[in-house]
Amino acid sequence: MTGGLINLVTDTFTIVVTLVLMMVLSVKLTLIMLCGVVVFSAIIFMMKNKQRRVWQNYSAKQSNLNAYIHESISGIKVTQSFNRERKNKEIFSEQCENVRTSFMKAKIIDICNWPMVETISTITTCMVFLVGGHDLINGGMVTAGTLIAFVGYVSHFWNPILNICNYYNQLVNTAAYLERIYEVLDTPVLVTNLPGATDVENVKGDVEFKNVDFSYEEGVKILDNMSFNVKAGETVAIVGPTGAGKTTIINLLTRFYDIQKGEILIDGKNITEFTLSSLRSNVGVMLQDTFIFSGSVYDNIRYGKLDATEEEIRVAAKAVCADEFIMELENGYSTEVNERGSRLSTGQRQLISFARVLLSDPKILILDEATSSIDTKTEKALQEGINRLLEGRTGFVIAHRLSTIRNADRIMYIDKGTIKEIGSHDELMEKKGLYYKLYTSQYSE
Numbered sequence: 286m287t288g289g290l291i292n293l294v295t296d297t298f299t300i301v302v303t304l305v306l307m308m309v310l311s312v313k314l315t316l317i318m319l320c321g322v323v324v325f326s327a328i329i330f331m332m333k334n335k336q337r338r339v340w341q342n343y344s345a346k347q348s349n350l351n352a353y354i355h356e357s358i359s360g361i362k363v364t365q366s367f368n369r370e371r372k373n374k375e376i377f378s379e380q381c382e383n384v385r386t387s388f389m390k391a392k393i394i395d396i397c398n399w400p401m402v403e404t405i406s407t408i409t410t411c412m413v414f415l416v417g418g419h420d421l422i423n424g425g426m427v428t429a430g431t432l433i434a435f436v437g438y439v440s441h442f443w444n445p446i447l448n449i450c451n452y453y454n455q456l457v458n459t460a461a462y463l464e465r466i467y468e469v470l471d472t473p474v475l476v477t478n479l480p481g482a483t484d485v486e487n488v489k490g491d492v493e494f495k496n497v498d499f500s501y502e503e504g505v506k507i508l509d510n511m512s513f514n515v516k517a518g519e520t521v522a523i524v525g526p527t528g529a530g531k532t533t534i535i536n537l538l539t540r541f542y543d544i545q546k547g548e549i550l551i552d553g554k555n556i557t558e559f560t561l562s563s564l565r566s567n568v569g570v571m572l573q574d575t576f577i578f579s580g581s582v583y584d585n586i587r588y589g590k591l592d593a594t595e596e597e598i599r600v601a602a603k604a605v606c607a608d609e610f611i612m613e614l615e616n617g618y619s620t621e622v623n624e625r626g627s628r629l630s631t632g633q634r635q636l637i638s639f640a641r642v643l644l645s646d647p648k649i650l651i652l653d654e655a656t657s658s659i660d661t662k663t664e665k666a667l668q669e670g671i672n673r674l675l676e677g678r679t680g681f682v683i684a685h686r687l688s689t690i691r692n693a694d695r696i697m698y699i700d701k702g703t704i705k706e707i708g709s710h711d712e713l714m715e716k717k718g719l720y721y722k723l724y725t726s727q728y729s730e
């Protein structure tokens with residue numbers, strides 16, 4: 286746009302000056318020429334919508350291709366292990382072909398401008414000769430000199446018009462891209478600080494769900510009238526089949542989503558009264574899928590508390606049994622772990638994110654299948670670390686290996702978005718219900 290803008294000024298100037306000179310030479314011939322300009326502008330204007338559509342189409346095809354490339358590279362291991370290379374290549378070629386055809390369509394319309402200008406300018410020049418020549422022969426106002434000079438100006442006149450037209454095309458194309466960009470920027474943020482939300486400090490850690498209904502998509506209820514109450518300092522384990530809604534409970538407590546009905550309270554205060562940042566700094570979550578960023582091990586652990594010293598980081602890592610393997614890396618804590626921590630095992634990634642959460646020192650701590658990729662031996666050692674970690678905090682522990690949750694104060698068995706059983710390990714075992722069945726199936730001996 287910047288380059289075009291300067292040309293726009295000089296081109297407009299040229300047009301105005303040429304027009305004035307032509308007017309001085311002959312008003313009649315100038316009017317004939319302006320007819321050509323009017324026809325040309327009308328055609329350009331009529332093509333505008335079509336042109337925008339083809340460029341939009343092109344940019345959509347291009348982003349499809351980019352998305353496909355991105356997905357293919359991140360999922361390359363799966364592709365290779367399923368021998369899908371050939372199929373993926375076919376899809377890739379198809380997408381490239383789509384980009385090519387849509388680009389050609391858009392470009393052809395762009396390129397048509399030039400022959401169109403050429404044709405129209407030739408026709409108007411002919412008209413000028415025709416009318417001027419007729420005048421000349423019949424002894425009118427036009428002299429041979431005027432006619433020659435006028436035609437000279439005409440050729441100067443169309444060049445800037447073509448430039449302006451190209452600039453206009455560029456604007457239309459850019460607008461097609463801008464629309465896509467704004468589509469993303471204008472997507473409403475669904476979870477925001479409500480008016481009157483405050484930064485809450487010194488959270489004790491009482492958590493209460495009161496008749497909570499929640500669905501991700503309309504009509505599919507994930508949590509159904511769920512109520513429970515956890516006192517500060519208590520550790521609650523959540524168990525249940527896959528897809529029961531365990532992670533969903535955590536997503537709601539941290540306000541990644543807003544609920545449709547009911548209330549979620551921390552220390553008796555609705556979580557919507559907290560600012561998002563104060564809520565999330567009090568609730569520490571270790572998610573099912575850990576995310577390690579490119580950078581050193583130090584950087585990754587420091588993620589939750591930017592001013593942590595190296596000493597603090599080591600203490601946190603030791604507490605979660607991560608120190609041992611980190612020291613074995615070639616540069617210890619300063620080792621670069623690559624994008625997404627690709628040079629670490631899944632278990633090692635979990636240990637690092639464990640240390641990260643511990644360092645951020647939240648009042649409410651959530652472990653969502655945090656130990657699922659750690660071997661039993663490390664897990665046993667880690668268990669002590671976890672127990673220490675949970676002291677003085679409210680804890681939610683979701684785990685499939687039930688050995689890790691035996692010590693929880695209470696266990697909630699969840700299925701299909703409702704609480705089926707709740708109580709201590711011993712109570713639930715005595716009840717011989719769903720938890721008993723699950724437990725005995727894991728430890729049949």
Ligand SMILES: Nc1ncnc2c1ncn2[C@@H]1O[C@H](COP(=O)(O)OP(=O)(O)O)[C@@H](O)[C@H]1O
Pocket residue numbers: 501502507526527528529530531532533534
């Ligand atoms: N972002 C989402 N959009 C729509 N449905 C979802 C989303 N996340 C989870 N679900 C659905 O919600 C249900 C509960 O999921 P989740 O709470 O993750 O189960 P789990 O108990 O295994 O942690 C599942 O049926 C799942 O398909």
Ligand SMILES: [Mg+2]
Pocket residue numbers: 531532533573653
């Ligand atoms: Mg889950």
